[in-house]
Amino acid sequence: MSMLEYVPVPYFLVDTDFNILEWSVQSGHVFQPAANFLDLVDTFSKDKAKKFLATRSSDSAELSVDQPHEKDTLIQHRGQAIQKVEIVLKTNSSPYSLFECHIQWDNDIGHLVCIQQDERIQELTTLVQRHRKRLAETDFELLQQKEQLEDSLKRIKQLSASFIKLSPSVGLVPLFGDLDRQLVDENTKVLQECVYDGHYTTLLFDFGGLAELTSEGIHAFAEFMKSFYLMGVTCYVIGMRPPHTQSLRNRSFGEQIIYMNNLSEIINVGKHVS
Template sequence: MKRVEQSLPLPFYVIDKNYNIVGYSNEAEEELGLANNFLQLLDEESHEKFQKMVRPENIKVTVEINFKKSGGEFQLADLHVLWDSDLHAKVLVHLKGNQLQKVTESLAKLRSRLNESNLQLLEEKEKLEEAVKQNNLLSAPFIELNEETALIPLFGNLTEEKLFAVEDHIVRSAQKEGIDRVFFDFTGVGELKREGITVLNNVISSLFLMGVKVKIIGVKPQQARELKEMPLPSELNFMSTLQEAIQKYCTK
C-alpha cells in the first residue's frame, strides 16, 4: 500500500479485485483512515451491497455506502468506482453530511487565532483573504446551461492558487447538481501556468471518475501548443467555440 502522489480534492483509493487497498491519497488517510482491505473501512451492513456492485465487470459504477466511525457511528458517502482493468480500480469518495462538523472545526480554529493575536489586525487580514478567495471563485463560476450540462468560464491567468481555490467548488457542484457534461471555456484565459494546469488536471480527473464528460473550448493557438506539453488526460475533447458547444449539446 502506498500514498498516491496525485492530489485530488476528495478522498481517493486504489483497490485490487479482492478489495485490498494498494494506494491512497492524503485526503483519504486524513478523513477516513487506512486499512489493509477496503471492506474494513465500511459498516458491516454495507459489505454485501459493496461486493455486489463493485466488481470488474461493472467498469464504472456509483454506489451509496456507510463508512465506520469511532463510537459506533457511521458516515454516508457516494463511491465513484472506475476499474482500470480486471485487477485494479480507482475509488473516489464523496462524503455526505459532514459540513456541520467542518464548520464547527473552522470556528474553533478561528477562536484560537482571535485569542492569540490582535483582533483588529486579524479581522483586516481575514477580509483580505476573503476578498482574494471571492475573486478566485469569480474567475471560475459554475453555470448550469441545462439539467445535464454546466459551463465553467475561466478568466485571467491559470495559476495554482486560483485553481486550488475553485477545485473543491467545481467537483462538489457537479456532484450536487447531477451534471453529466462540463464545458471549460478558455476564451477569457491569459497565461497558462504549469502548476495551475496540474491542479486543473486533478479536477478533470475527479470529474471523469464521477462519470462526467469534460470538454475544453475556446483555446487559442498559442495555448494549444502549450497544452500539448502539459499533463492532461488523453480522453479530453476540445471544441472551437462556446456557440458550437451549445448548439451541439444544449439545443434540440
C-alpha cells in the first residue's frame, strides 16, 4: 500500500516539466485527473507558477536566503531551497481556488504540496465581519450613551437656572455652573413664561454660583436681558465676583442691567417693588 494514501493534503510528484509522476489520494479528491500539474493552474497564474516552482536545490546558490528574492517565497530547510508561492488552481468544486504551493526538488524530481487557502480567507472574512458588526454595535451603544449624556447635560442646564418667587412682583434666578449659550438657551423660554404668567416686574439674577462666563454665554445672556427689557421687566445682576468682572472687560450685558452686590440694596429693592 502506497504511503501517498495517507498524505492529508494534495501532494504531487513531478518532473522538471511538471509532468505528474504520482499524486496522493487527497489530490484526486480535490482536483480532476491531469497529466501535467500546469493543467491544474489557472491561465493567469501559469507564468508565476513556472517562475517560482521551477527553482530547484541546485539553484539555491542563485536564490539563497541571503540574496534578493520575492518576499516569503523561499524557505531554507536542511540546506535545500523550498519554494513557496500562492497561485490559483482549478478544483472539482471551483475553477478559481487559492492555494499555497510548496515544492522541494530532489535532483530532477519535485515534491509538491498544495494547501488550500480559501478556508483561511473565509475565516479571515468572517472574523473581519464579526469585528465590523461588533464595532457597529459599539458605535450604536456609544451613540445611545452620547444621547443619554446630552439629555443629562440638558437637564443639568435646566436645573442650573431655577426660578424662586420672592414676592408677588419679584423673582430670583440663581445661576450655577458656567454661563454659556446652552445654559441660556435651555432656560430662556421657561423663565420668560414664568415672568409673563406671574406678572413679575423685577428679576434678580444671582451670579454667585457661576464659575466661568464664556464669550458666547455673555452675548446670549445680553440678548436674554434685552427680551425682558422689552417685556417691561427690570433686571438686576447680583453676586458678581472678580473673575466675572474680568470676563466682562470691554463687554456688558446691556445698559438696561443694574448691578448690585450689597445685600441691603437687594433687600431694599424687594421692599420697594413688593
